[in-house]
Amino acid sequence: MLRLLHISDLHFGPPYLDRVGEALLRLAPELRPDVVVVSGDLTQRARREQFEAARSFLDRLPPVPRVVVPGNHDVPLYRVAERVMNPLGLYREYISHEINAIARVDGAVFVALDSTCPRQAISNGRIFRSQLEFCARAFEGAPPDAARIVVAHHHFAPAPDFERNQVMPKAKRAMNAFVELGVDMILGGHLHRAYIGNSLDIYPGNHRDRGIIIVQCGTTTSRRGRAREREKNSFNMIMVGNQVVHISHYMYFEEGDGFQPVSRHFFPRPGRLCLEQPEEPR
Ligand SMILES: [Fe+2]
Numbered sequence: 001m002l003r004l005l006h007i008s009d010l011h012f013g014p015p016y017l018d019r020v021g022e023a024l025l026r027l028a029p030e031l032r033p034d035v036v037v038v039s040g041d042l043t044q045r046a047r048r049e050q051f052e053a054a055r056s057f058l059d060r061l062p063p064v065p066r067v068v069v070p071g072n073h074d075v076p077l078y079r080v081a082e083r084v085m086n087p088l089g090l091y092r093e094y095i096s097h098e099i100n101a102i103a104r105v106d107g108a109v110f111v112a113l114d115s116t117c118p119r120q121a122i123s124n125g126r127i128f129r130s131q132l133e134f135c136a137r138a139f140e141g142a143p144p145d146a147a148r149i150v151v152a153h154h155h156f157a158p159a160p161d162f163e164r165n166q167v168m169p170k171a172k173r174a175m176n177a178f179v180e181l182g183v184d185m186i187l188g189g190h191l192h193r194a195y196i197g198n199s200l201d202i203y204p205g206n207h208r209d210r211g212i213i214i215v216q217c218g219t220t221t222s223r224r225g226r227a228r229e230r231e232k233n234s235f236n237m238i239m240v241g242n243q244v245v246h247i248s249h250y251m252y253f254e255e256g257d258g259f260q261p262v263s264r265h266f267f268p269r270p271g272r273l274c275l276e277q278p279e280e281p282r
Contacts, residue, residue: 001246002107002147005033005061006215006236008189011073011222012053013044020233021221023258025060031237035105036061039189039217040071040115040153042095045078051094057221058095067103067110068096071153071190072125075118087118100131102138108147108240111138115154115168125154125168125190132177139181147184147240147269155188157202157214159195163227172203178212179205184270185213185238185245192219193229194236194249196265210270213245235259243272 005028010016028036038058043050058066074095075087082089088099103110111134115125139148156171156178158164168174178186179199186199193216200211218234219225225232233252238245245267250259 002105002240003032003034004037004238004240005031005035006037006039006187006217006238007220008039008217008235009041009071009192009219009222009224010038010054010057011041011044011219011224012050012057013047015044015222015224016053017221017223017233019257020252021057023252024220024235025057027259028061033062033064033237035065035067035103035108035110037110037151037187038066038068039151039187040069041073041189041219042068042071042091043074044222046074046076046090048090051090055094065103065105067101067112067151069112069151069153070095070099070114070116072116072118072121072123075116077122083118087116088114100134104146107145108149109139109142110149110151111135113150113152115152124166125152127152127168127170127174132174135177136181139183145242147245148182149185149187150178150183151187153188154190155216156186157199159191159193159216159227160197160201161193161227165191172205175199175203175212176205179207179210182271183212185215185240187215187217187238189217189219191216192224192226194218194234196236196247196249196263198267212270213267215247233259237261241269243269245269
């Protein structure tokens with residue numbers, strides 16, 4: 001099984017909670033991740049010192065491959081010239097040169113998409129047609145057993161609560177493309193609360209025999225949690241097998257100063273028969 005540690009919305013800057021961040025750093029090695037996924041908003045205001053802090057935090061996590069995407073908070077909001085001319089300059093300098101990226105590991109192909117859109121949106125995002133074409137090229141020739149995983153900061157399906165967070169314009173176009181490309185799972189953040197489900201819960205689409213597993217992560221280390229995770233912090237531990245995906249949603253508890261699993265989710269890989277018994281995550 002491939003083990004993914006999925007964290008998000010770290011928000012280095014005033015909202016960052018040092019005690020919670022340290023709890024994650026203590027636990028992370030025990031979780032034995034093969035890959036760490038960070039689905040955006042590493043900083044609160046895209047300041048140099050915030051990126052520096054985010055970089056040193058990432059460097060303290062287990063030394064395994066990283067899949068990282070920027071969030072809308074990783075582009076300057078008030079430094080207008082920078083926002084227009086070089087919105088992801090500091091992100092590239094400290095976090096990753098690549099903005100849309102492909103990562104191949106044993107058992108999975110990841111496509112990381114930059115969903116920020118600093119010239120057209122303040123906090124909402126966009127996925128352009130050229131990025132869907134990038135996905136198609138990335139998955140071309142992928143080994144048949146490799147899980148196809150898309151990572152983007154902004155959500156393609158809303159959380160199933162009453163907060164009414166709008167999805168990106170043309171989110172359905174992207175979802176349809178992902179289904180056609182055989183994407184198994186989409187990992188995201190932005191909502192500051194976890195939602196673990198299936199795209200068919202929200203959007204039946206064209207192929208109702210195989211939805212996409214949706215894994216939204218809450219804010220792992222900031223005080224900006226919303227809705228059911230207001231004032232809460234969470235992350236996901238995802239285990240990808242040949243036939244099944246097993247996801248544990250962890251939440252931080254002050255009592256005990258640590259993260260504990262609060263729900264577990266078990267899905268057949270889209271389009272596969274579920275013959276494998278799930279392994280316990282820890
Ligand atoms: Fe955020």
